[in-house]
Amino acid sequence: MPVLTRLIPSPVVVDINAGALDDLAGLLADQRISASGKLAIAISGGSGARLRERLSPALPGADWYEVGGGTLDDAIKLGDAMKKGHYDAVVGLGGGKIIDCAKYAAARIGLPLVAVATNLSHDGLCSPVATLDNDAGRGSYGVPNPIAVVIDLDIIREAPVRFVRSGIGDAISNISAVADWELAHQENGEAIDGLAAAMARQAGEAVLRHPGGVGDDNFLQVLAEGLVLTGISMSVAGDSRPASGACHEINHGFDILFPKRAASHGEQCGLGAAFATHLRGDAETSALMVEALQRHGLPVTPGEIGFTDEEFVQVVEFAPKTRPGRYTILEHLDLSTDEIRDAYADYAKTIRS
DSSP: OOOOOOOOOOOSEEEEETTGGGGHHHHHHHTTSOTTOOEEEEEOSSHHHHHHHHHGGGOTTEEEEEOOOSBHHHHHHHHHHHTTSOOSEEEEEESHHHHHHHHHHHHHHTOOEEEEESOOSSGGGGSSEEEEEETTEEEEEEOOOOSEEEEEHHHHHHSOHHHHHHHHHHHHHHHHHHHHHHHHHHHHOOOOOHHHHHHHHHHHHHHHHOOOOTTOHHHHHHHHHHHHHHHHHHHHHTSSGGGOSHHHHHHHHHHHHOTTTOOOHHHHHHHHHHHHHHHTTOHHHHHHHHHHHHHTTOOSSGGGGTOOHHHHHHHHHHGGGGSTTOOOHHHHHOOOHHHHHHHHHHHHHHHHO
């Protein structure tokens, strides 16, 4: 009998609303994620400690683990500390570093992960990847998708607004990443997963075209849903391709060449996406990206994050080296230093006009 459908690895629960944390204990029990209440909860030392005080009365069977940082060593230590506890599940409660450490630790000891995000800085909250600092710089490690995702919009509003802005840039960059994937398919015959591409692109388009702002609950809901869908799209594809193209190569270029001066992930990806879309000759979409990024307070030129035009040229020239084997508009055009300089000057002119 032919296989008519495919199974998609995705969370069994996605709860995105104001006050979602108030229902956390019930969600964990009712969905049989942890019927016994034996949970290992990873938190940060700052906001995590305050949330522990709030949530611990409703989670009497939980043990709480403070995570020191976002390194591979931190994640290994966390897993080692948790492995003797005979838990039903691991809960990562915090921002991207905490959730990534919890993802890796949960995978290491063979337990499901519940991701409880306290900010919306990037699409990693529901992705099958843990990004952790290591001795060589930064690495991406394959892990199972979270079994559940909880995002309390009241908590999101309490976080610094720069985290929401970063998530906006990361979501919008999906549009450029999918265009790069399609380019690789057209030029090199690279396989493209239409479902994964559609999920990632529509998540980016929803954020790009939404009229609301960073303080608007409806907009935050759309952004949160978009980041979750992007994470699932990477599981569908079995790769980061739906959300990572020239935009992320440029981001990695900033991180590697200027590690002490780099801006947030989403700021760099948003700028990279707008410029890559300009390189692709899609002036209309590039202009829409620039307008949306500016409206939400994100940078659209390197000067707005403290880099000179010449440093940006250096980043773009270096960017393809960050992801060997990935084909994007940067590899396709293979621009010389002078050609990158001219292309950026043309991009900057369109912003000013």
